[in-house]
Amino acid sequence: MAELLSEQELHNLAMNIVGEDLQSQGYEFLGVNSKLKKNPQFVALKDKIVHFVIVRAIAYPEDVHAYDPKFMQTMKEHALKFEAKIYYAGVGLGHGEDYGKPVIKDEPYTLLYKGIQEL
Numbered sequence: 001m002a003e004l005l006s007e008q009e010l011h012n013l014a015m016n017i018v019g020e021d022l023q024s025q026g027y028e029f030l031g032v033n034s035k036l037k038k039n040p041q042f043v044a045l046k047d048k049i050v051h052f053v054i055v056r057a058i059a060y061p062e063d064v065h066a067y068d069p070k071f072m073q074t075m076k077e078h079a080l081k082f083e084a085k086i087y088y089a090g091v092g093l094g095h096g097e098d099y100g101k102p103v104i105k106d107e108p109y110t111l112l113y114k115g116i117q118e119l
Contacts, residue, residue, distance in 0.1 A: 003105040007057075010103060011036055014057035014091035017113055018042070021089075027051065039075060040086070050084035053116055057091050060100045064092035064112045072119055087116040 005013065015034050022029075022044055030050070031043035040052035054075060058064045067088050079086040095101035096108025103109045 002107070005103045005105055008036055009105075010057040010059070010093055011055070013093060013103070013109075014055050014089075015041055017091050017111065018053065018055045018089045018116070021113075021115060022053065040079075041089075043084075050082055052079045052082075052084050052086045053089055054087065055089045055091065057093055058112075059102065060092070060094050064090040065114070065117070066090070076119060086119045088119055089113075089116045 012034055015032075019032070019042065022042060025046070027044040027046045029042060029044050033039070033041055039054055041055040042051070042053035044051045044053065052075065054067070054072070056067065067090065072086070072088065076086050090113075092099070092112030093103050094110040095103055096110055099110040099112070
């Protein structure tokens with residue numbers, strides 16, 4: 001029987017996708033937190049500036065680019081204390097053959113990811 005990815009496994013997949021993107025852009029990781037509900041997921045350095053990156057795995061029909069503005073304001077205030085920039089990275093994940101269906105373990109998946117968005 002097909003086994004769906006758990007919330008933590010989807011989060012880890014999203015983290016890997018964003019982490020590879022950040023590395024390819026020359027970010028240096030100062031801290032990585034892959035536990036659910038622990039923020040930010042990435043604390044990275046680029047051009048001597050600290051960047052906080054919030055990663056979210058999003059499933060259809062939720063909007064991959066929408067985020068909780070109240071929560072992000074709290075994160076923005078936290079980032080200011082560290083003179084850090086803050087980014088949101090929404091990663092849309094769905095089944096390989098039908099984005100509207102959940103991701104199944106060891107099967108292809110569909111990905112919607114436009115990179116990090118500065119807040």
